[in-house]
Amino acid sequence: MHCSAFSALFLLLGASTVAVADAFDCTLTSVGDISCTDAKTLIPDLAVLFNSKAVLVHVSGLSWEETGAGTNNSSDDAIILCWETLVGDDVLASGKHDLTEFGLQLPGELDVGMVQVNSAGCHTIAVKLFGSGGAEGFEDETSRPYQSYAAAVSVIPLIVVLVLAMGTQMVEFSLFFTVRLH
Numbered sequence: 001m002h003c004s005a006f007s008a009l010f011l012l013l014g015a016s017t018v019a020v021a022d023a024f025d026c027t028l029t030s031v032g033d034i035s036c037t038d039a040k041t042l043i044p045d046l047a048v049l050f051n052s053k054a055v056l057v058h059v060s061g062l063s064w065e066e067t068g069a070g071t072n073n074s075s076d077d078a079i080i081l082c083w084e085t086l087v088g089d090d091v092l093a094s095g096k097h098d099l100t101e102f103g104l105q106l107p108g109e110l111d112v113g114m115v116q117v118n119s120a121g122c123h124t125i126a127v128k129l130f131g132s133g134g135a136e137g138f139e140d141e142t143s144r145p146y147q148s149y150a151a152a153v154s155v156i157p158l159i160v161v162l163v164l165a166m167g168t169q170m171v172e173f174s175l176f177f178t179v180r181l182h
Contacts, residue, residue: 026106028081031142032061034125039114049123049148054116057085057093059127059142060109085113086126092116117148 036046039054085093093113126143164174
């Protein structure tokens with residue numbers, strides 16, 4: 001009786017090990033959007049970046065497809081997802097995610113490093129994801145343009161509201177006009 005219970009437990013654990021190995025016979029089919037979070041204040045979904053201020057980059061909308069390769073490959077390459085985060089052509093962050101940390105549910109979103117821009121203007125943040133899965137490797141990329149300027153520039157709308165309010169003596173008009181400009 002004791003041996004049959006032990007055998008049943010062994011078979012159960014052996015079956016779950018095979019299921020984990022089969023779960024990584026997948027390939028990344030698409031990458032969705034990039035979002036940035038201020039590293040200091042943790043304000044999410046930034047629309048504009050400030051010069052010389054670090055932001056955390058997050059990629060979402062990852063889609064996975066089973067390849068059906070059934071190789072049960074146990075090498076480290078079969079379960080590692082590598083990433084690079086670029087601003088323009090410069091790689092500012094890179095790393096790896098061990099997919100076994102996610103269990104049987106492959107990730108739909110990942111944190112992919114911290115970046116910082118140091119000049120005003122339009123900057124494109126791109127994330128490249130690559131690794132090996134299924135019968136062959138995969139690589140995908142997504143990018144998003146961001147405007148960057150000095151933090152002091154963010155005071156200009158407040159100054160415009162104050163000047164219009166003092167000039168027109170109509171606070172409602174100045175607020176409405178400034179919001180419409182944005």
